[in-house]
Every structure is written in C-alpha cells, then in structure tokens.
Amino acid sequence: MWIRSSFLGPLALVALANALPQPETDLVRGALAAVSCASTFASGKYPTWQQLPIQTTLPDPFLPLSKTTTDSGNSASDIMSGKAAGRIASKEEWIQCRQPEILNMLQEYQYGYYPDHSQETVKATRSGTTVSIEVTAGGKTGKFRATVALPGGASTSAKVPVVINIGGMQNQPYLQAGIAVVGFDYTSVAADSNSKTGAFWDIYKGRDIGVLTAWGWGFHRTLDALNMTVPEIDPTKVGVTGCSRLGKGALAAGLFDTRITLTMPMSSGVQGVGPYRYHAMSGQDETLENSKSGAGWWSDSTLGTFVNHAENLPYDAHTIAAALAPRALIIDQGQGDQFTNSKATAIVVYPAAKAVYDWLGAGDQIGMGIRSGGHCDMSGFTNILPFVQKILQGKNTTRDYNNLSPWAAMPTTYPWATNIPKA
Numbered sequence: 577m578w579i580r581s582s583f584l585g586p587l588a589l590v591a592l593a594n595a596l597p598q599p600e601t602d603l604v605r606g607a608l609a610a611v612s613c614a615s616t617f618a619s620g621k622y623p624t625w626q627q628l629p630i631q632t633t634l635p636d637p638f639l640p641l642s643k644t645t646t647d648s649g650n651s652a653s654d655i656m657s658g659k660a661a662g663r664i665a666s667k668e669e670w671i672q673c674r675q676p677e678i679l680n681m682l683q684e685y686q687y688g689y690y691p692d693h694s695q696e697t698v699k700a701t702r703s704g705t706t707v708s709i710e711v712t713a714g715g716k717t718g719k720f721r722a723t724v725a726l727p728g729g730a731s732t733s734a735k736v737p738v739v740i741n742i743g744g745m746q747n748q749p750y751l752q753a754g755i756a757v758v759g760f761d762y763t764s765v766a767a768d769s770n771s772k773t774g775a776f777w778d779i780y781k782g783r784d785i786g787v788l789t790a791w792g793w794g795f796h797r798t799l800d801a802l803n804m805t806v807p808e809i810d811p812t813k814v815g816v817t818g819c820s821r822l823g824k825g826a827l828a829a830g831l832f833d834t835r836i837t838l839t840m841p842m843s844s845g846v847q848g849v850g851p852y853r854y855h856a857m858s859g860q861d862e863t864l865e866n867s868k869s870g871a872g873w874w875s876d877s878t879l880g881t882f883v884n885h886a887e888n889l890p891y892d893a894h895t896i897a898a899a900l901a902p903r904a905l906i907i908d909q910g911q912g913d914q915f916t917n918s919k920a921t922a923i924v925v926y927p928a929a930k931a932v933y934d935w936l937g938a939g940d941q942i943g944m945g946i947r948s949g950g951h952c953d954m955s956g957f958t959n960i961l962p963f964v965q966k967i968l969q970g971k972n973t974t975r976d977y978n979n980l981s982p983w984a985a986m987p988t989t990y991p992w993a994t995n996i997p998k999a
C-alpha cells in the first residue's frame with residue numbers, strides 16, 4: 577500500500593493516526609510522485625463556522641481547508657471561483673493530500689470519527705441464509721445478523737458480486753442478473769433515534785458519532801462477515817445501497833471503506849447526495865436546519881454548530897461524492913420525489929462531482945440515474961441496474977447515465993470547474 581511509503585507528509589500521518597481507510601487506488605498504485613501537503617487541522621481544532629467564509633456556490637474541491645479560512649489571505653470571491661492561492665495542482669496531491677483531508681474533514685464536521693477497525697475482533701457464523709456477526713472492541717461486544725440471498729448457480733468456484741442493502745430493495749432483478757443481495761436490520765446496528773441502542777452503541781456508546789456512520793459501520797462489518805462465511809460471494813465486487821435516510825447511510829458506508837466497489841445512494845437527500853446549498857430546487861425543502869432538528873442523531877454534534885450557517889460549510893454534497901473517486905458511484909433520484917431535492921442533486925451536485933471524476937480519468941465510474949416517479953420507488957433499483965452490472969460484472973450498457981433530462985447541468989453553481997488543475 578502506498579500509504580506505507582517513505583514520502584508521506586504530516587497530513588497522511590494524521591490520517592493514519594485516525595485509522596482512516598486509505599485511498600489505495602488503481603490510479604496511484606506504484607506510480608506516485610512525492611508531494612508535500614498543505615498544513616491541516618487536528619481533530620477538535622478545525623475552523624469554526626465564523627472562521628470560514630460564506631460561500632453561496634458549491635465550494636472548490638481543489639482548495640485545501642487551510643487556504644479556505646477567513647485568515648488564509650484568499651478572498652471569498654477567489655475561493656468560490658477557483659482562483660484562490662494554494663489550490664492543489666496535481667492528481668498526486670489529490671490522492672495524497674486532498675482526498676485524505678476531505679475524509680478527515682467530513683468526519684470532523686459531519687459524520688463523527690469512525691472507530692479504529694484495527695482494534696476490533698469480528699467473528700461470524702453462518703446457518704443457511706443467516707450470518708450472525710459479533711464484534712468486540714475494548715472489552716465490549718455488539719451482535720447483529722445479516723440475511724443472504726444468492727442467485728442460482730452461485731458457488732465457491734463461481735463466485736458472484738453482492739449488493740449489501742438496508743431497508744429493503746427489489747431483490748429479484750438483481751438475483752436474476754446473477755448478483756447476491758444481503759441485508760441487515762439497520763435498527764439492530766443503531767436505532768434511528770437518540771436512544772443509542774443497537775450493536776454499534778453496545779460497543780461505542782458515549783462517542784460523538786452520527787447514526788449514519790453507525791449504519792456505515794454495519795455495512796463494513798457485514799462485508800467482513802461475508803468474506804469469512806459466504807465463499808459464494810466475491811468480496812471484491814461489492815455494492816452498498818439504501819434509500820432516503822438509509823441512502824445517506826449507504827453513502828457513509830461507501831465513502832469510508834475502499835473495499836466497497838460501488839456506492840448506490842437512492843433518493844438520499846441532504847446528508848446524502850442532496851446539497852446543503854441550492855436546497856429549494858425541487859421536493860420539500862430539506863435543509864441542514866430541518867434535518868438537524870428532525871433527526872439530529874444522524875450526524876455528530878459539530879454539524880449542529882453550522883445550523884443557520886450552512887453556507888459557511890467548506891464542503892457540500894459534491895465534495896462527498898468526489899471523495900469516493902475513482903471508486904464507482906451511481907445516484908438514483910425520482911423526478912417526482914416530494915421529499916428530496918432530485919433536481920439539485922442532478923444538475924448541481926452530480927456535474928460538480930463528475931468534474932473531479934473526469935479529471936482523475938474516472939468519468940465512466942460515476943452515473944446519475946434520473947427516473948420518473950417518487951421517493952424510494954422500488955423502480956429505482958432497476959433504474960440503476962445496468963450501471964451496477966457494468967461496474968460489478970463488466971457488462972456494457974447503452975443507457976447514458978450522464979443524461980440529466982428533463983433538466984440540464986447548471987455550471988454557475990460550481991464556477992471553479994472552469995479552472996480545473998492541469999496535471
């Protein structure tokens with residue numbers, strides 16, 4: 577893994593200390609030039625909303641956080657337009673500096689820090705279609721179960737890809753396509769409430785971590801268990817999905833575990849791939865404010881300090897999506913979704929994230945699946961299936977997942993994209 581190489585700067589060491597998943601990718605494996613990273617912030621010492629400028633457009637993903645603060649010497653207008661000093665200039669800097677910084681920053685401001693997996697012991701046993709999972713850390717144990725559905729023909733010598741989902745999905749088209757579907761009861765990992773009950777909290781109660789992160793952890797430990805007990809599944813071809821709040825959780829899962837091949841957030845909205853800015857383009861007006869007051873437990877407490885100051889956030893949903901690159905991302909949204917902001921996800925967030933994917937040479941790894949219908953319609957799963965088959969099974973599709981019809985991309989919302997780093 578490149579992370580063990582000797583040229584690592586202080587930032588990468590901070591990332592290691594936090595036991596973050598490392599962005600080990602095909603893009604960089606064995607081919608990285610040494611770079612030095614901009615200084616970054618220790619946990620608990622990040623800029624407050626008052627120390628960050630108001631940005632009315634989507635923040636520049638190429639600008640390190642230390643160059644974004646109000647005392648950075650950069651003006652707010654330069655920061656927003658991609659003209660600020662200190663932007664990263666190369667893909668090496670993205671992979672070694674900026675991507676780890678984004679993953680740290682998102683844990684600080686929004687998710688809470690994932691527990692250190694190297695301190696966990698995972699045990700799994702399988703009985704038929706049920707896998708029982710037991711995780712122990714610091715003398716505490718949490719237990720939950722996953723249910724496995726295998727397609728016909730799956731065997732140890734004919735392994736199949738898997739989609740891990742929470743909250744239910746349309747299994748049959750996936751099984752017919754030769755993809756296993758595994759689910760777990762998300763409430764048994766972490767209740768969707770402030771109660772701090774479930775396997776995750778049995779181990780980590782007291783930590784300032786959001787429930788989306790706890791659900792993400794449930795996906796990760798399910799994958800550990802599948803790898804141990806279900807040899808019919810290929811653990812290197814893995815999708816994660818869920819809808820609405822559970823889509824937010826699937827995004828948190830995909831973001832923080834590089835074993836996950838494809839992240840599939842469905843109708844996910846704010847704290848998913850719906851933006852904090854441009855929140856009123858379609859659907860009910862889901863915002864930082866009403867998501868935090870309605871379900872404050874989804875995120876850590878730091879996100880609450882940005883309530884009424886969402887435009888001071890130094891990131892938005894496109895930053896989250898871009899941090900997945902070059903791993904694959906397919907987004908499902910219904911045009912008639914009455915809750916989440918499908919339109920802004922499609923024409924603001926998606927093209928802004930794709931600008932980073934394209935720059936990294938991974939433009940074919942991100943897709944936007946716009947469909948008719950509403951929030952969490954089961955048809956969303958067939959809507960994205962051709963893209964899933966492309967990524968997990970190497971199949972071709974004629975569907976154009978860059979087609980934003982009936983809408984069109986809105987480049988004025990991500991002005992920095994006219995100034996993409998050259999290298």
Ligand SMILES: *[C@@H]1O[C@H](CO)[C@@H](O)[C@H](O)[C@H]1NC(C)=O
Pocket residue numbers: 799800803804811812835
């Ligand atoms: C599966 O387990 C093996 C043995 O512990 C490990 O080497 C491998 O990295 C695991 N794969 C995944 C995808 O977790």
Ligand SMILES: *[C@@H]1O[C@H](CO)[C@@H](O)[C@H](O)[C@H]1NC(C)=O
Pocket residue numbers: 970971972
């Ligand atoms: C997909 O299409 C490309 C271009 O038409 C072709 O070269 C490739 O062999 C096809 N792959 C599969 C798996 O059908």
